[in-house]
Each structure stands twice: as C-alpha cells, then as structure tokens.
Amino acid sequence: MGTFIAIVLAAVLTNNFITAKTYGICPFLGVSKKTSSAAGMGIAVTLVMVLATLVTYPIYTYVMVPLKIEFLEIIFFIFIIASLVQMLEKIIQKVSPTLYGAMGIYLPLITTNCAVLGVTELLIGDMSAILGTASMNIGWAVIYSLFAGLGFTLVMIIMSGMREKLNYYKTPKALSGFPIAMVTACFICMAFYVFSLISI
C-alpha cells in the first residue's frame, strides 16, 4: 500500500510529466486553448500511455533482455507505439463513432508525443527513487503510467482554464500566442514545484 501511495504521489504531483519532467509539451501548448479539447487530449494520452506500457514493458523484460538486444529499444518502442495508435484509432472508429469524433483527431498526434515514449523509456530505467524497496514489475509499471497520464490530464485542464480566462485580457503583440502561454505555464510549474519539496 505504501508503494502504491508513493507511486501515485510521485506520478501526479512531485514528478508530474509536464511540470517536473517537461515531457509532452507540444500537446500541452498546442491543444490547451479549450478545456474540452484539453481534457480529450489528456484522456487519449493516458489511454495510449497505459496500453504502450502494457505492451512494451513485457516485451523488454521477457524478450529483449534475454536476447541481449536492449540497444534496439528505441526502434522497437517507437514502432510498437505507432502501430498501437493506428490500431486504437481503427478500433475506436468501428466501436464508437461518437468517441471517435471527440478523440479521433488527437490520436494520430500522439505517436510523436514525448510523454508516451518517455514513460516507456523511464519505466525500463532505474525507478528505485520512487519504488523504494519494492521491485519493479508490470503491475507497478502500469499503475505508474496510468497516474502519470492522469497527472498530465490534470495540468492540461488547469492550463486550458487559465488560457480561456487569458482571452479576456489584452497582451502586447510580441507576447501574444506561445510566449504568454509559456509565462502562464511558468506559474503552474511554480505551484507544482512546491510538491517536490515534500519528502515521502
């Protein structure tokens, strides 16, 4: 139970993907103009992150490590993620056209999202700082990626709320667009930075 709480706190607050690791900034800046689209993107990323971990972690531990082909991890992982996203898009299109209408446009973008490749690379690396004495297994890996995705969604939603309010104010011409969004993100990061001072 202790490990579970440590993983959840680390993934959502202290090691949040956007505010502490700066993974997945492209969708964070690009798709955060409206809360509905930010939430859709966040959920889509979470889904792909969990599925990618479910596939890549066993393949790495049970196929690539025994065969001593760890150096091929980048090529393997990016291909698994790309085909997974393509497959997911087709399945959602067939099963639920409504969901596809809400989420479908974000799915192709996710292939080149650092957050997905980032989480798979992170999980096969050294995670002892978060896990403590417990050893890494597929269960913890999936829980970590699920909550990292939820943390990503949380920051996306906070950011989109702030950007919707920002539309009511006049900004200087040079600052409008990306620069003001980044200054806004700076304040979110500062708020989240406080969590990293907590030691569990």
Added chain:
Amino acid sequence: MNKYKKITLDGLIYQNPTFMLVLGTCPTLGLISSAFSSMGMGLTVLVVLTLSNIIISALRKVIPGAVRIPCYIVIIATLVTFARMFLEKFVPDLYDSLGGFLALIVVNCIILGRAEAFANKNGVLESAVDGVANGLGFTLALTIMGVICEFLGKGSLFGLQIMEFKIGMLATPAGAFLVYGICIAVFVYIIDGFERWRRVKANKLARENLLNAKEAA
C-alpha cells in the same frame, strides 16, 4: 548560391525552429537549466538532423508515399541509436546529463518536420545545408537560453562558478518556461522591428528613385 543563402537564413533566423516555429520544446525546456547539456543536445540534434536529411533526400524516389512516415521514423530511430551508443562510449558526461531526452530525439518534431517539409522534395546538397542550418538555429537558441538560465539560476557558466548571487527558480522547469517565453517574445520583437525598418528603407529608396526619374524627365 542565393538559394543556399536563403535556406541558411530561413533555418537560422526567419524560420528558426525554436523561436519562430516553437518545435522541439520538450528537450529545450528540460535541459536549458544547464548550458553544457543544452549545447550538447543542440549539437546531437544537429548531427542527427543533417544525417537524416541527407539519407531521406537520397531515398526520396525509393520510399513509397503512403508509408513514408514509418520509413522516416525507422531512419531517425536508427540514427538516434547510433548517437546514443557514440555518446555513451566517448562523451559519458553528456550522456548522463541528457538522460531520457537522448532517446526522445526520435520524437523531436524538428527532425520529422524537416524530413516532411524539406528533405522529401529537395536534393541531397540542399537538404544537407537545410539540416545544418536548422540544427545550428536550434543549437544557438538552446545555448543562448542555457547560458541565461544557468547564469541567473545557478550563478555559473558551463559548470564554472562565477557569482554568489542566484535566483534558484530559474534553474527549475518553471524558470525554463519563463525564460523560453520571454526569449521568444524578444526574438519576434527584434525580427518584426528589423523587417519594418527594411520595408521603410526600401519604400524611401523607391520614392527617391521615382523623384529623381521625374526630375530627369
């Protein structure tokens, strides 16, 4: 020659991948707290981008259009794997400081973006020049921001302690966002001002020429 000058200027200034197009933001924000690692990241991307541009433009007639993106990704992922092995063996300091961002060069939008927008339409030499120009634009932008962040945030430059005074916030991701945002704004402001100045000068010259022509007539 004029063509190469235009490609170089576009990559370095007018379509600078970091400041004008805001691409490849993840490694930028993650690494600019240290000038050494941000410059190392820039140079790694420069090499990978140039090689991928050369290979993709050489193979542009062979790769079928429908499956071009997976083909590009395989080429880029192979190059990144090579770069990672090279850095691990020969520059272990840089390898450690880049951490996870080294593998994430595969999904860096600049490399795939240049492949899609330039290398699959142009010859090998133009693509090589474009790769070097864009890579240099990225490296310069990252180094400038890395120096600012490290100097103000840690009081050091390239790991060398210079002053006691420091604003610790600038060495965290929050400071990276702030410095990046302000740098984009300043860059855009300067480029806009320069363009306006050039337009005014050109107009003035045209008007003078017209007056001279009238007087002569």
